Amino acid sequence: AQTVTQSQPEMSVQEAETVTLSCTYDTSESDYYLFWYKQPPSRQMILVIRQEAYKQQNATENRFSVNFQKAAKSFSLKISDSQLGDAAMYFCAYRETSYGGSQGNLIFGKGTKLSVKP
């Protein structure tokens, strides 16, 4: 079974600095999707960034970028120029592609709580 591991329960960053959140996963599939979701306190989870495993190029979305190391099964999130609004729980998630008959449900890690200091 696929698993997702986030080894950093909490992280802290100074405003305007850069922080990297770690994620590793385990799968025997060769094609899949990886995601980072942000869950602010008492608010809904929103997608931050998505990576397709067959793409070698790391995904970027404005201040957010990933370091996808397929062989190492590692998928870290880098947040540049951190802002106070970035403070939230961040979840790494895995999803199979439809080719494997997957229904598309996400498998989440336990999350990393990010604090941003002014």
Added chain:
Amino acid sequence: DTGVSQDPRHKITKRGQNVTFRCDPISEHNRLYWYRQTLGQGPEFLTYFQNEAQLEKSRLLSDRFSAERPKGSFSTLEIQRTEQGDSAMYLCASSLGQGEAFFGQGTRLTVV
């Protein structure tokens, strides 16, 4: 359309009572998912609908849990004979096919 909405946002119930939660997905989304999130954990998959058909259920979904999605629109999740271990945040998400999943704000259940 304002996104995925869930009702109620909070529910406190006594052990042994039945509770029902509702999820209204984004209108054109054919897929609907239920997840459960306990404190300090990431969301865990419970069940999945494609249109009105319930296609997959996690082993986490005991026989006290039942979910429906009549007419492929809104969905309900019912928990019968609630136990303290059912206390959690119940999240609903919807997507159009294999596209991005959009989450609701969740229903926080407390069983006392």
